Amino acid sequence: MEIPHRVFSALGDPTRLEVLTTLASGGPATATEIAARMPITRQAVAKHLAALDAAGLVSRSPAGREVRYQFDAAPLEDLGRWAADTADTWDTRLQRLRKSVE
Amino acid sequence: MVALILRAMSNEPNGEVAIEREVELMASPEKIWERITDSSMISEWMGGDVEIEPRPGGRITFSPEGGPGVWGTVEEVVEHERIQWSWRTDEGRPSLIEFELSPAEDGTIVIVRETLLPWRISGPDGFTEWPEASAWSSSALNAA
Numbered sequence: 407m408e409i410p411h412r413v414f415s416a417l418g419d420p421t422r423l424e425v426l427t428t429l430a431s432g433g434p435a436t437a438t439e440i441a442a443r444m445p446i447t448r449q450a451v452a453k454h455l456a457a458l459d460a461a462g463l464v465s466r467s468p469a470g471r472e473v474r475y476q477f478d479a480a481p482l483e484d485l486g487r488w489a490a491d492t493a494d495t496w497d498t499r500l501q502r503l504r505k506s507v508e
Numbered sequence: 509m510v511a512l513i514l515r516a517m518s519n520e521p522n523g524e525v526a527i528e529r530e531v532e533l534m535a536s537p538e539k540i541w542e543r544i545t546d547s548s549m550i551s552e553w554m555g556g557d558v559e560i561e562p563r564p565g566g567r568i569t570f571s572p573e574g575g576p577g578v579w580g581t582v583e584e585v586v587e588h589e590r591i592q593w594s595w596r597t598d599e600g601r602p603s604l605i606e607f608e609l610s611p612a613e614d615g616t617i618v619i620v621r622e623t624l625l626p627w628r629i630s631g632p633d634g635f636t637e638w639p640e641a642s643a644w645s646s647s648a649l650n651a652a
Contacts, residue, residue, distance in 0.1 A: 485525055492622050493527045495555075500531050500620065502553035506543055507535035 413481045416461035421446060422454040426463060426477065434476040436469050526623035534615040541588045544607055560593075568593050576600070594625060601625065 417423055421444075428440055437455055441448040455475050458464045463482070464475040533540060543549045545562035556572035566582040580595025580602070589609055596602035602625040610617045 488624070489525065489527050493529065496527070496529045496620055496622065499553055499555060500529060500618065502555075503540070503543060503618075504531065504533050506549075506553050507533055507539055 413461045413463065413485070416457050416463055419454070419457075421450070422457060425451060425454045426458055429464060429475060429477040430479075434467070434474050436472040436474050438472060440475075526621055528619065528621045530617060530619045532612055532615055532617050537588045537609040537611055537616045540609055540616050540618060544591060562591060568595060570595065 417426070424444065425440055428443060429435060432443070437448050437452045440455075441451045444451070455464060459466065459475070461481060463478055465478050466473045466475055468474070543553065545560060547559050550558045550560060554570065554572075556570055556575075558568070558570045560566065560568045560582065562582060562585055564582060564585055568580050568582055570578040572578065576597040576599065578595045578597050580593055582591065582593045583604070584590065584592040590607065592604060592606045594602055594604045604621075604623045604625055606619075606621040606623075608617075608619040608621075610619075
């Protein structure tokens with residue numbers, strides 16, 4: 407499975423993660439609207455949104471002179487599938503290891 | 509699901525994604541260690557042929573049944589306690605595998621953790637990129 411590294415670096419910053427969770431829970435918003443809800447400047451929000459956009463975690467639509475951003479869960483669903491598949495695989499292996507030692 | 513993953517990521521210092529499994533096996537750490545670090549024994553339960561050199565810098569290859577080949581490097585070894593290796597398929601993301609064994613009352617607690625790694629990993633000389641799969645595979649074959 408292919409998971410772009412940008413998804414990880416995009417989520418590695420706590421403030422950026424907060425921008426994303428704000429979008430995920432509060433619905434689509436512009437940089438100005440997000441900045442009004444968080445203790446950071448509009449410019450800082452715009453920088454985080456650009457990184458989230460590069461990772462495919464948000465989609466954009468025009469909103470007058472601004473851009474409205476919407477949370478896109480697809481890259482995270484890929485991660486969820488990876489986690490579920492990987493957990494299943496190790497459960498199977500550990501069962502076989504148990505049989506071989508007990 | 510999304511909320512769960514976000515939470516898991518925010519708890520990890522580097523936004524890492526990892527899964528962890530813990531089991532108690534009714535066998536000694538020494539016996540389990542042998543099952544993990546002996547190529548013919550680990551091949552019996554991993555689900556495909558494994559070649560492992562259980563020393564730091566040692567090579568590891570895995571040919572899972574019905575899947576692409578996996579190759580990588582053993583990172584850390586503490587006999588009977590802990591072994592780590594990183595590996596990847598030609599196309600897939602690298603991941604770090606960690607086994608931890610600790611004695612319990614009647615047996616051994618085995619913890620296995622798999623963590624997705626960034627494409628660039630830190631090596632002894634600082635940050636290094638993963639070598640090309642083809643280059644690595646041919647050198648592994650030559651060494652075998």
